[in-house]
Amino acid sequence: MTNQRAIRWGMVGGGTGAMIGNIHRIAARLDNQFELCAGALSSTPEKAQQSAQEIGLDADRSYADFTEMAKSEAARPDGIRAVSICTPNHMHLPVARAFLEHGIHVICDKPMTATLPQAQELAAVAGRSDALFILTHNYSAYPQIRQARELVREGALGAIRLVQVEYAQDWLATDSDTKQAAWRTDPARAGAGGAIGDIGTHAFQLASFVSGLRPTKLAADLSSFVPGRALDDNAHIMMRYASGARGTLWCSQVAPGTENGLRLRIYGEKAGLEWHHEAPETLWFTPLGAPAQKLRRNAAGTSQAGMALSRTPAGHPEGYLEGFANLYAEAACAIRAREQGAPIPDHVLTPGIETGLDGLRFVDACVRSSAGDACWVDMDG
Numbered sequence: 118m119t120n121q122r123a124i125r126w127g128m129v130g131g132g133t134g135a136m137i138g139n140i141h142r143i144a145a146r147l148d149n150q151f152e153l154c155a156g157a158l159s160s161t162p163e164k165a166q167q168s169a170q171e172i173g174l175d176a177d178r179s180y181a182d183f184t185e186m187a188k189s190e191a192a193r194p195d196g197i198r199a200v201s202i203c204t205p206n207h208m209h210l211p212v213a214r215a216f217l218e219h220g221i222h223v224i225c226d227k228p229m230t231a232t233l234p235q236a237q238e239l240a241a242v243a244g245r246s247d248a249l250f251i252l253t254h255n256y257s258a259y260p261q262i263r264q265a266r267e268l269v270r271e272g273a274l275g276a277i278r279l280v281q282v283e284y285a286q287d288w289l290a291t292d293s294d295t296k297q298a299a300w301r302t303d304p305a306r307a308g309a310g311g312a313i314g315d316i317g318t319h320a321f322q323l324a325s326f327v328s329g330l331r332p333t334k335l336a337a338d339l340s341s342f343v344p345g346r347a348l349d350d351n352a353h354i355m356m357r358y359a360s361g362a363r364g365t366l367w368c369s370q371v372a373p374g375t376e377n378g379l380r381l382r383i384y385g386e387k388a389g390l391e392w393h394h395e396a397p398e399t400l401w402f403t404p405l406g407a408p409a410q411k412l413r414r415n416a417a418g419t420s421q422a423g424m425a426l427s428r429t430p431a432g433h434p435e436g437y438l439e440g441f442a443n444l445y446a447e448a449a450c451a452i453r454a455r456e457q458g459a460p461i462p463d464h465v466l467t468p469g470i471e472t473g474l475d476g477l478r479f480v481d482a483c484v485r486s487s488a489g490d491a492c493w494v495d496m497d498g
Contacts, residue, residue: 133158141201141203156178187218209239224448227476264400283368289370315370322468332364334493339351349487352366378395444467447464
C-alpha cells in the first residue's frame with residue numbers, strides 16, 4: 118500500500134453504537150489511507166458530541182448539522198477531502214449534495230438514495246462536481262470475487278447461460294422495535310424497497326459485477342410476511358438478459374437459521390462458479406466433464422486480481438473487514454488520481470453513480486412488477 122499522507126476524512130452518521138459506523142472507521146484505517154478529522158455523527162446534537170468525544174475528534178470538528186460541516190470543512194485549509202455517509206437512505210441525497218457541491222468526495226452507503234428520482238437528481242449533482250461519488254458495495258472488493266470476475270472475462274465459463282444469486286437473513290423474521298429495524302421497514306426513510314433495497318441491491322450488484330451482464334427485463338414477487346410491515350421482507354425475482362441468459366435473485370430477511378447468506382452461482386456453456394459469503398476465501402470452479410476445482414484465496418492458482426486484494430498468506434482468514442478495507446483502499450487511489458488530474462487506474466473498480474442508478478432502477482422495476490402481479494417489466498421503465 119502507498120505511503121502517501123492519509124486523506125483527511127469525515128463522517129455523517131455512524132456514531133458510536135452504530136455497527137456500520139465502526140466498520141467504516143476500521144476499514145478506512147486498516148491501510149492508513151484515511152484520517153478521521155471531522156463528523157456530524159448523529160442527528161441528535163448531544164449524541165453527536167458524545168460520539169465525537171469517544172472517537173477522539175476535536176470539539177471544533179464535531180458538527181450538529183451536515184450542511185454546516187460541509188461549508189465549514191470546505192473553507193478550512195486543513196478541511197476534509199472526503200466524507201462517508203452512514204445514514205438512513207432518505208438522507209443520502211441531501212448529504213451527498215451538500216458535500217459534492219463543495220468539492221468534497223463522497224463515499225456513500227447503498228442504496229444510493231431512497232428512490233429512483235432521487236438517484237437521478239444525485240447523478241445530476243455529481244455530474245456538475247469535480248468530486249467523486251463512491252458507493253459501498255463492499256462485497257465486490259473480496260479477493261475471490263475479483264478472481265470470479267476475471268474467470269468470466271477470460272472466457273473460462275464460455276457464454277453465460279444462468280445467473281443465480283441469493284441473500285438470506287433472519288433478523289427481521291419477527292416484528293422488531295430496534296432502531297435499525299425501524300428505519301429499514303419505514304417507507305419514509307428506507308424508500309420504496311425493504312429487503313430489495315437493503316440487501317437485494319447488494320445481490321443485484323454482485324451478480325452484475327461478476328457476470329458482466331445487466332438484465333433487460335425482470336418479474337418480481339415481493340412479500341411482507343410480518344403482519345403490519347409496510348415494505349417487503351422477502352422477494353423472488355426472475356431476470357432476462359439481452360444475451361439470452363436467464364437469472365434468478367432471492368433475497369429475504371425472514372429466513373430462520375440464516376445469518377448473512379449471500380451466495381452467487383454463475384453457469385456458462387463450459388463451466389460454472391460458486392461463491393458463498395460465509396466461506397469467502399473459497400471459490401468453486403466447475404468445468405463441464407471435469408473435477409471441481411477449489412480455488413483458495415492467495416493460494417496456488419490465485420489470479421493477479423485476487424492476489425492484489427489479499428493481505429495475508431493463504432490459511433490466515435480474511436473476510437468482511439478486509440473486503441470493506443479493500444473498497445476504501447481503492448477509493449483512496451481513485452481520489453488521489455482525480456486530484457492529480459490523472460486517469461483512475463484500471464484495477465480500481467469502485468462502484469459509482471451508474472452502479473447506484475442501476476440499483477435504484479432494479480428496486481423500481483421490482484416494485485412495478487410486483488404491483489402488476491409479478492408481471493414482466495423493462496428494467497428501464
